[in-house]
Amino acid sequence: MTVATPKMLGQPIKRREDPRLITGSSTYVDDLQLPGLAHLIFVRSPHGHARVNGIDTAAALGVPGVLAVLTAKDLEGSTTGPLPYEFAFDPFSDVKNMERGPLATDKVRYVGDPVAAVIAETRYAARDAAALVEVDYEPLPAAVVDPEAGLAPGAPLLYEEFGTNLGHTQDRKVGDPDAAFANAERVVKLRVVNQRVFAVAMETRGCVTDWRPGRPGDSGELTMWSSTQIPHGLKTKLAVLLGVPENKVRVIAPEVGGGFGNKVDVSPEETLAAIAAMRLSRPVKWSETRSENFQAAMQGRGQVDIVEAAITGDGRVTAIHVDAICDIGGYYQYLSPLMGMLTGMMMPGPYDIPNIHFTLKGVLTNKTPVGAYRGAGRPEATYLLECLMDKIGHELGKDPAEIRRINFIPPEKFPYSNGLGANYDTGEYVKALDKALEVSGYRQLREEQQTARAQGKLMGIGLAAYVEICGFGPWESATVRVEPSGKVMVHTGTSPHGQGTETSMAQIVADSLGVGIDDIVVLHGDTAMTQSGIGTFGSRSAAVGGGAMVMAVDQVRDKAVRIAAHLLEAAPDDVERSNGTFAVRGAAGKAVTLGEIAAAAYGGNVPTGDEPGLESTRFFKPDDSVFPFGVHVAVVDIDPDTGRVTLRRFIAVDDVGNVINPLLLDGQRHGGIVQGVAQALCEEVVYDESGQLVSGTLNDYSVPTAHMMPMFELDRTVTTTDRNPLGVKGVGEAGTIGSTPTLRSAVVDALLPLGIQDFDMPATSVRVWKAIRAASGSNGQA
Amino acid sequence: MPRMILACTVNDEPVEALIQPYQTLLDVLRDTIGLTGTKEGCGTGDCGACTVHLDGQPVCSCLVLAMQARGRAVRTIEGLAEGDALHPLQDAFVRFGAAQCGFCIPGVLMSAAALLAENPSPTEEEIRYGIAGNLCRCTGYTKMVDAISEVAGAAGGKA
Ligand code: FES
Ligand code: FES
Numbered sequence A: 001m002t003v004a005t006p007k008m009l010g011q012p013i014k015r016r017e018d019p020r021l022i023t024g025s026s027t028y029v030d031d032l033q034l035p036g037l038a039h040l041i042f043v044r045s046p047h048g049h050a051r052v053n054g055i056d057t058a059a060a061l062g063v064p065g066v067l068a069v070l071t072a073k074d075l076e077g078s079t080t081g082p083l084p085y086e087f088a089f090d091p092f093s094d095v096k097n098m099e100r101g102p103l104a105t106d107k108v109r110y111v112g113d114p115v116a117a118v119i120a121e122t123r124y125a126a127r128d129a130a131a132l133v134e135v136d137y138e139p140l141p142a143a144v145v146d147p148e149a150g151l152a153p154g155a156p157l158l159y160e161e162f163g164t165n166l167g168h169t170q171d172r173k174v175g176d177p178d179a180a181f182a183n184a185e186r187v188v189k190l191r192v193v194n195q196r197v198f199a200v201a202m203e204t205r206g207c208v209t210d211w212r213p214g215r216p217g218d219s220g221e222l223t224m225w226s227s228t229q230i231p232h233g234l235k236t237k238l239a240v241l242l243g244v245p246e247n248k249v250r251v252i253a254p255e256v257g258g259g260f261g262n263k264v265d266v267s268p269e270e271t272l273a274a275i276a277a278m279r280l281s282r283p284v285k286w287s288e289t290r291s292e293n294f295q296a297a298m299q300g301r302g303q304v305d306i307v308e309a310a311i312t313g314d315g316r317v318t319a320i321h322v323d324a325i326c327d328i329g330g331y332y333q334y335l336s337p338l339m340g341m342l343t344g345m346m347m348p349g350p351y352d353i354p355n356i357h358f359t360l361k362g363v364l365t366n367k368t369p370v371g372a373y374r375g376a377g378r379p380e381a382t383y384l385l386e387c388l389m390d391k392i393g394h395e396l397g398k399d400p401a402e403i404r405r406i407n408f409i410p411p412e413k414f415p416y417s418n419g420l421g422a423n424y425d426t427g428e429y430v431k432a433l434d435k436a437l438e439v440s441g442y443r444q445l446r447e448e449q450q451t452a453r454a455q456g457k458l459m460g461i462g463l464a465a466y467v468e469i470c471g472f473g474p475w476e477s478a479t480v481r482v483e484p485s486g487k488v489m490v491h492t493g494t495s496p497h498g499q500g501t502e503t504s505m506a507q508i509v510a511d512s513l514g515v516g517i518d519d520i521v522v523l524h525g526d527t528a529m530t531q532s533g534i535g536t537f538g539s540r541s542a543a544v545g546g547g548a549m550v551m552a553v554d555q556v557r558d559k560a561v562r563i564a565a566h567l568l569e570a571a572p573d574d575v576e577r578s579n580g581t582f583a584v585r586g587a588a589g590k591a592v593t594l595g596e597i598a599a600a601a602y603g604g605n606v607p608t609g610d611e612p613g614l615e616s617t618r619f620f621k622p623d624d625s626v627f628p629f630g631v632h633v634a635v636v637d638i639d640p641d642t643g644r645v646t647l648r649r650f651i652a653v654d655d656v657g658n659v660i661n662p663l664l665l666d667g668q669r670h671g672g673i674v675q676g677v678a679q680a681l682c683e684e685v686v687y688d689e690s691g692q693l694v695s696g697t698l699n700d701y702s703v704p705t706a707h708m709m710p711m712f713e714l715d716r717t718v719t720t721t722d723r724n725p726l727g728v729k730g731v732g733e734a735g736t737i738g739s740t741p742t743l744r745s746a747v748v749d750a751l752l753p754l755g756i757q758d759f760d761m762p763a764t765s766v767r768v769w770k771a772i773r774a775a776s777g778s779n780g781q782a
Numbered sequence B: 001m002p003r004m005i006l007a008c009t010v011n012d013e014p015v016e017a018l019i020q021p022y023q024t025l026l027d028v029l030r031d032t033i034g035l036t037g038t039k040e041g042c043g044t045g046d047c048g049a050c051t052v053h054l055d056g057q058p059v060c061s062c063l064v065l066a067m068q069a070r071g072r073a074v075r076t077i078e079g080l081a082e083g084d085a086l087h088p089l090q091d092a093f094v095r096f097g098a099a100q101c102g103f104c105i106p107g108v109l110m111s112a113a114a115l116l117a118e119n120p121s122p123t124e125e126e127i128r129y130g131i132a133g134n135l136c137r138c139t140g141y142t143k144m145v146d147a148i149s150e151v152a153g154a155a156g157g158k159a
Helices: A017-023 A122-130 A176-184 A231-242 A267-282 A290-296 A339-343 A378-396 A400-405 A429-440 A442-454 A499-514 A541-568 A592-603 A664-683 A734-754 A765-775 B025-032 B088-096 B105-116 B122-130 B142-156
Strands: A038-044 A050-056 A065-070 A114-120 A134-139 A168-173 A186-194 A208-211 A221-226 A250-254 A286-287 A303-311 A317-330 A355-364 A458-468 A476-482 A487-493 A521-524 A575-578 A581-584 A591-593 A613-619 A629-638 A645-655 A714-715 B004-010 B013-019 B051-054 B058-060 B073-075
Touching: A017 B088, A017 B105, A038 A250, A038 A267, A038 A290, A050 A114, A065 A122, A114 A122, A114 A267, A122 A378, A122 A400, A134 A267, A168 A339, A176 A303, A176 A317, A176 A476, A208 A267, A221 A231, A221 A267, A231 A250, A231 A267, A267 A286, A286 A714, A290 A429, A303 A378, A303 A487, A317 A378, A339 A355, A339 A378, A355 A458, A378 A400, A378 A458, A378 A734, A400 A429, A400 A458, A400 B142, A429 A442, A429 A458, A429 A629, A429 A714, A442 A458, A442 B004, A458 A645, A458 A734, A476 A499, A476 A541, A476 A592, A487 A499, A499 A541, A499 B013, A499 B051, A541 A575, A541 A581, A541 A591, A541 A613, A575 B051, A591 A592, A645 A664, A645 A734, A664 A714, A664 A734, B013 B025, B051 B105, B058 B105, B088 B105, B088 B142, B105 B122, B105 B142, B122 B142
Parallel strands: A038 A286, A221 A250, A317 A355, A487 A521, A645 A714, B004 B073
Antiparallel strands: A038 A114, A050 A134, A065 A114, A168 A355, A186 A303, A208 A221, A208 A286, A303 A317, A458 A629, A476 A487, A476 A613, A575 A581, A581 A591, A629 A645, B004 B013, B051 B058, B051 B073
16 A cells, blocks of 8 residues: 555644634533532641541531531441552552541541532532531641651651551662672762642643432443543542442543643542532532642652762762652552652663662651652652762763763663663663754853853753653553544544644544545543543553554554455555545546445445444553653853842753654643743742641742743654554653753752752742852851 | 622623622623633632633733623633634634643633734733733743744734
């Protein structure tokens, strides 16, 4: 077969999602209205750590329009077991067993912990009533806020029954780190803090739940529209949790306003909303407020890393020892235990480090549970490694680019197993580094910096390399159906929420079938409509979902060719696609359209051995993950009087393998970079020592706005992979993983002339100003 | 509380609605009038997702009581296009791929449209400040700024 229509793959095709988005005509969860819709509001703990001695709901129940007020006591028997959390796929043997229900029982463990739920005819009535729920709290002294302090003997306990705040541990070794340290020419030590951040999807969480009660001999039916990244997983877990047969549960992710890992969850709130709908036999809507989102949606990062590296005299790392202390929060929530584990799995990053010792302590603290956030564990690994590379450069007086260069895994060592379960596919790290140096004009920048420093200016050039593991399986699915008229309907098991997957999947299908992109519709996120799927997270849609799409569409195309041959009385090998038809090679005018083929397929006019119809569902299970990589460079200027950091330039060279759509790709990179930059420059979740959330509004938590960011300079190298049919690696998280350490590197580089080598994020004016004052010997306490 | 009658125009159409005096313009647009294109991202004036035009001026509709719109002209994202013809900003947003999840986009478009109405040829910096009240978590703003710049260049000529 030859392909005569212009290739869609690799082209900047306009997003097929946009017409509905730019006109405000799409439907997000909170836009849904159902007849008889009731509204759910949670009553949440104002304390970080307190005993709950009783709850009085009488006044709340007296508010006109209130339908029910639920507390943990009312929920007995509503669920078949505790809320699920996952740790199954790693050798953690000691993750504590936690019996958490949708509402707190005898104790609250973070500000925002849900203790009661009010359901009323209107949002206003529900809110008024929620304010009248009387909870008798007995605040417990000294909430555990700092995870290291939480491990100290005598620290207050979140769970008395555990006798410790240590939730889980890991201890992993590669090679012989002890011998390497014993023989080290030099040892470099540092301690880095990867502060907690909020995901801040612009659409908060929420769901609408509808329950059709059963009849004798027939179970009821549950439908949930949820702002989720994993509709299929949510369906399965809810079915188990609520004891409803899975084929009577339907989960729909409508338009979802951003996720960033935060909506990979089976949350207490979704569970409670379902229970409420089942109790009342009415549809129930829960729309999270922004302040609830800050308090109760899972937070990202939260890791302290104590790092030691054995190095040679010229800066080669021969061994690394990392103790990671992970700040889990008050409960395990869905993926909480996995974050630190992913850090451990990527411990050597892009560097050829033969000896590794990684330990992890997951500590329960009086804070919101952590979960996945753009990168999930891999940014933490990259950050500590890049801080280490900078520090080695400083100690040896060497250029940071050169330290990285001599430590990179060389291309001939791929596929490269890092000994911790990650088996890197391909990588050309020096190529990416050289390109980044060239595109940024690194040498000139260093010259410019010399001049600037001579004038007393604080100019910093930051650099960081990264490799990430992504495209997690275990599988993804796709269905391609040519309708009887020749129009094409496609279902993907992924669940996009901004990635543009409807566009990229349509490109794959258009190329294979030779149809116009406008003849293809891509559907997703409705478990009743779509074959089973996994969802969208961990930069997996193109690598795994795209692989399934290729398999499905190619199977449909092959059948279309056979039917065309049958209709044209030719051999299948003589049929080629040309200009939107299937034609017999060399026989002018002997051609059929896909519509004619489909009409035959559904008319039963198919060759012997073929079934009627023209559709295929396939599941793709990649053999292993994929490993995008890159090098980022940032240039900052710091005002020595105010500590203000200005990001002047940001250069990103990413290698994500083959590219399906550069328009989508660059959008993912821009957004990812800004989120990573924001962690380095301005974002930080702050709790006070009593566990009170201090940064709980958009006024107190600095999400970057347009005037804070420069234009980004993007370039790429292309190193493909053979781990999926498209040779793609994934781009969703790359920008975030690379940009945080790059910015931190730039800030430290700017401050180096003042003798500052260590600096913990975020580089807000105040913190930088204090560091400058402290370094120059004056009183840094303003 | 006794309900009140709100009479105003929304997207050039006269509207009468029976509402509670404490309801915000955002809630009335979304829940009473059924125009859900305007989004709530915070309800406290911090994110700009709820931006609409009130007598041509951009406002956070979550901070405006609906009754404050009495006798005035409200324009929402649903009224930005003229019939089937997209507003040039909408068209540019599609060509540049400026949207991702789309949640912030109605607010950004309304802010940008108000900016261009007031200043047809803004500089890049003026554009960035013009949409600084609109938070977007997905896009890093780059393509939005490009798209608005292009429309400004085409509309404003060489200013
Ligand atoms: S919803 Fe009005 S500013 Fe955020
Ligand atoms: S496109 Fe998602 S918040 Fe802007």
